[in-house]
Amino acid sequence: MTSVFQMTGGRVTLDRRPVLRGIDLTVSEGEAVAILGANGSGKSTLVRALLGLVPLSGGTTLLYGVPPSRFRDWKRIGYVPQRLSVGGGVPATVREVVLSGRIARQRRWRRTTAEDKAAVADALEAMGLTARANDPVHALSGGQQQRVLIARALAGQPDVFVMDEPTAGVDAASQQALADVLATLVAKGRTVVLVMHELGPLEPLISRAVVLRDGVIVHDGKPPQAVGVHARPGHDHVHPHGPAERDELLRWTS
Ligand SMILES: Nc1ncnc2c1ncn2[C@@H]1O[C@H](COP(=O)(O)OP(=O)(O)OP(=O)(O)O)[C@@H](O)[C@H]1O
Numbered sequence: 001m002t003s004v005f006q007m008t009g010g011r012v013t014l015d016r017r018p019v020l021r022g023i024d025l026t027v028s029e030g031e032a033v034a035i036l037g038a039n040g041s042g043k044s045t046l047v048r049a050l051l052g053l054v055p056l057s058g059g060t061t062l063l064y065g066v067p068p069s070r071f072r073d074w075k076r077i078g079y080v081p082q083r084l085s086v087g088g089g090v091p092a093t094v095r096e097v098v099l100s101g102r103i104a105r106q107r108r109w110r111r112t113t114a115e116d117k118a119a120v121a122d123a124l125e126a127m128g129l130t131a132r133a134n135d136p137v138h139a140l141s142g143g144q145q146q147r148v149l150i151a152r153a154l155a156g157q158p159d160v161f162v163m164d165e166p167t168a169g170v171d172a173a174s175q176q177a178l179a180d181v182l183a184t185l186v187a188k189g190r191t192v193v194l195v196m197h198e199l200g201p202l203e204p205l206i207s208r209a210v211v212l213r214d215g216v217i218v219h220d221g222k223p224p225q226a227v228g229v230h231a232r233p234g235h236d237h238v239h240p241h242g243p244a245e246r247d248e249l250l251r252w253t254s
Pocket of ligand 1: 014015019037038039040041042043044045046
């Protein structure tokens, strides 16, 4: 099976602090992987390093078999970073930001095609943003902006989706919408790597969980049951979300 990501002995040092310490991780085409772990365990750094956005201080990482610095086929990758502020001072509309997800597919100077427009319309629809398409992005709430970023990745129709906490700050209905979209993509053989705190509605989609603690992988296999059960829709929450589930996860892996 083709490996999408292949990191061997990956080390990342930031501010002289070892943030990733000897990561061996291969993700094959068609997998749906959750990267789990406590705050600061290195999840975001790991996905950024897999994409070549953070340099390794040791080890190697390959993207479709080549080092990220030599990788050229970026249209195959859709990345939704954590807490990116979109729009900024530029009054871009929701549609424009989502259309920017097509850039890697467009040849220079090429006009927006009917295919681009259809992909953007589908992505807006999937994330429930059709009615907001002409609104400036900065007028949207944080959760809505997150949906715009997800729609932008969807519009690019990549083979691989890497999403850093895509459900953070996103309401339950939109989380379910994302779960449905991703389930369809996984069924079509797309690869999905999600950084998560808790699986929530995305749990049925996840076939493999990689749990980080202090920059090392402490579990790589089936999703931890404690997280899965608590995160299942319909589970009767009698405790606040967050720390309790993370504690259980950490206990599970200790
Ligand atoms: N640019 C940076 N410079 C120095 N330290 C950094 C930098 N980025 C991250 N770190 C540190 O690296 C560690 C791992 O951070 P990372 O964001 O990868 O963790 P995380 O598991 O994604 O956390 P969270 O769930 O809070 O997003 C943290 O201790 C963080 O403070």
